[in-house]
Amino acid sequence: MKLWLKILCAVLLFYALLSSFYHPLAPGGLTVDIEKLVPGANTFVYSGYNTHFKDHSNDGLQFFVSSGSHYYPTEIIEVIDNNHAKVNVVLPDTLPSEEIAFYANTPTDGTVYIMKPMDISAFVFHQNYTNGSVPVKVANDQHQNFGYPFQVIIFESIRNLMWHVPMWFTMFVIMFISFIQSIHVLSATGRENMLDSSMIYVQSGIHDRKASASAETGLIFCILGLITGSIWARFTWGAWWTNDPQLNGAMVVFLMYVAYFILRNSVNDEEKRARLAAIFNIFAFVLLVVLLMVMPRFAEGLHPGKSGNPAFSSYDLDSSLRMVFYPAVFGFILLGYWIYNLRLRIKILESNEEI
Amino acid sequence: MKKYNAVFACLLLVLFTNSAAASSSLEEYFYASGKIKVVITVAAIVLIGLFVYLQRLDSRLKKLEKNKIEK
Numbered sequence: 001m002k003l004w005l006k007i008l009c010a011v012l013l014f015y016a017l018l019s020s021f022y023h024p025l026a027p028g029g030l031t032v033d034i035e036k037l038v039p040g041a042n043t044f045v046y047s048g049y050n051t052h053f054k055d056h057s058n059d060g061l062q063f064f065v066s067s068g069s070h071y072y073p074t075e076i077i078e079v080i081d082n083n084h085a086k087v088n089v090v091l092p093d094t095l096p097s098e099e100i101a102f103y104a105n106t107p108t109d110g111t112v113y114i115m116k117p118m119d120i121s122a123f124v125f126h127q128n129y130t131n132g133s134v135p136v137k138v139a140n141d142q143h144q145n146f147g148y149p150f151q152v153i154i155f156e157s158i159r160n161l162m163w164h165v166p167m168w169f170t171m172f173v174i175m176f177i178s179f180i181q182s183i184h185v186l187s188a189t190g191r192e193n194m195l196d197s198s199m200i201y202v203q204s205g206i207h208d209r210k211a212s213a214s215a216e217t218g219l220i221f222c223i224l225g226l227i228t229g230s231i232w233a234r235f236t237w238g239a240w241w242t243n244d245p246q247l248n249g250a251m252v253v254f255l256m257y258v259a260y261f262i263l264r265n266s267v268n269d270e271e272k273r274a275r276l277a278a279i280f281n282i283f284a285f286v287l288l289v290v291l292l293m294v295m296p297r298f299a300e301g302l303h304p305g306k307s308g309n310p311a312f313s314s315y316d317l318d319s320s321l322r323m324v325f326y327p328a329v330f331g332f333i334l335l336g337y338w339i340y341n342l343r344l345r346i347k348i349l350e351s352n353e354e355i
Numbered sequence: 356m357k358k359y360n361a362v363f364a365c366l367l368l369v370l371f372t373n374s375a376a377a378s379s380s381l382e383e384y385f386y387a388s389g390k391i392k393v394v395i396t397v398a399a400i401v402l403i404g405l406f407v408y409l410q411r412l413d414s415r416l417k418k419l420e421k422n423k424i425e426k
Contacts, residue, residue: 020398025389049389156389163397224404228397235385235393335405342412349419 001341005334012331019324020162027051028150029114030083032102036119039093043077046085049150052108054082062105063087066113068097070133093122094129103136112150149321153236160232161325166332167225168250168292173333174218174340175257179285181211182278189275208274209351211281212264213344217336219257226250237302245299249291256284 027050034044046053046063053061063074063085074089085104102114148158184207229247234240241247260280267273296303385392 017398020394154390156391157393159391159394160397163394163401167401220404220408224401227400227404231396231400232393235390339405339408339412346412346415346419350415353419353422 001338006338009331009334009338012327013335016162016166016324016328016331020159020328023324024147025050025156025158026147026150027109027112028152029102029104029112030152032114032116034118036122037091037100038122039091041088041090043086043088045080046087046102046104046114048083048104048109048112049155050083050109050147051104051112052082052106053079053085053104056106056108060105060107061085063089064103064105064134064136065089065091066099066101066103066136067095067133068099070096070130071103071136072132073134090132091123092129092132094124094126094131095120096125096127096130096133098125105136157232157236160228161321162328164225164228164232165325166329167221167228169329170332170336171218171221171225172288172292174214174221174336175285175288177337177340178211178214178218178281181207181214182281182285185211185274185278186282189271204274205270205351206348208270208277209347210344211278212261213347214340215257215260215281217340217343219254219261220339221332221336222250222254222257226254233302242302244296244301244303246292246296246301246303249295252291253284253288256287260284 027048029051030047030049032044032046034042042065057076057079061076061079063076064071065074066072072089072091074087076085076087078086080086098120100115100118100120102116104112148156148161151158185204188204188207229250230240233242233247260277263280264273264277267276385396
């Protein structure tokens with residue numbers, strides 16, 4: 001591996017590490033401490049996250065309660081701090097829509113909103129009844145600097161994007177190397193009759209070592225991806241393991257590559273082992289693509305980008321998240337390739353030792 | 356390998372004693388300050404995992420070096 005690639009790897013990983021902790025989370029609405037809305041006066045405390053209520057208490061801070069696309073103005077009783085404010089809203093007894101949301105507007109944060117399940121049985125709903133509503137310009141995503149998109153259940157753990165997801169990207173790339181090397185093993189042994197057989201043995205032997213070294217490195221990243229994913233799932237989805245198709249697919253892939261090494265260890269004849277393992281590895285990689293890339297797109301699941309859950313790219317329109325995510329992925333891929341390279345050289349040294 | 360087993364056993368012990376004490380306190384710990392501790396744990400696991408694997412490669416290399424010197 002070239003030195004500049006190693007330096008690039010270090011720089012990219014440093015950038016990923018820095019950006020995963022340095023950039024702020026975009027402001028968002030957290031909760032309102034009210035369970036039942038009634039016609040007339042409702043007083044509640046609005047809690048935001050990373051918002052700037054106090055800083056803008058005299059210029060531009062506004063709260064609204066919306067019903068469908070209609071907005072009802074509120075009176076600010078007290079701004080407690082940057083994230084809390086006590087407000088009062090007077091609602092009519094007929095609202096245009098059952099979709100109630102609580103908006104907060106500040107010049108720095110733009111518009112943040114909260115949708116919370118609430119008892120609204122005291123109201124009558126009529127589509128054309130818009131008494132008391134005011135026109136409001138909702139300014140979504142107004143925050144200027146790059147920030148991680150705010151998501152209610154995920155919060156700061158969105159930063160795991162820089163750690164958990166690159167593990168799987170690295171695994172794909174390293175396993176692809178393994179797949180290619182396995183094809184080389186088979187094509188080298190296929191030419192057996194045409195060339196000097198000792199030559200063939202050396203060729204398929206080096207490809208076999210490359211295939212097993214890369215599969216081993218890929219397996220490390222697979223294990224790290226499984227563990228980090230499990231922890232992330234525990235504190236966002238509420239369970240160490242869920243029935244998400246991507247999770248089960250990942251587990252099958254993990255077991256498959258474990259089986260690959262069990263198969264390798266159970267065959268003593270080196271040439272036979274190379275061919276058997278190569279065939280198994282080719283099937284394993286095809287299954288990996290099917291299980292991790294194709295199947296989850298057709299099934300219900302919790303991962304972003306599947307069955308109505310938007311992928312991260314839909315949250316940021318200027319793709320500033322991509323600009324830090326892809327360097328992180330590339331840095332980890334380079335690191336994985338470097339580790340594979342070391343593993344391979346150790347393997348070759350060990351085999352020289354045996355002869 | 357034996358020393359790694361001891362390290363893993365310690366880690367597991369820490370994890371289980373934490374979760375056995377009270378699941379809700381574990382949740383409280385990780386949900387505090389916007390779940391940033393989840394990120395720290397995940398980052399630590401990635402770094403520790405890579406470190407352990409590199410350490411294993413290192414010990415393999417050491418064995419090769421030792422054999423070479425003996426020859």
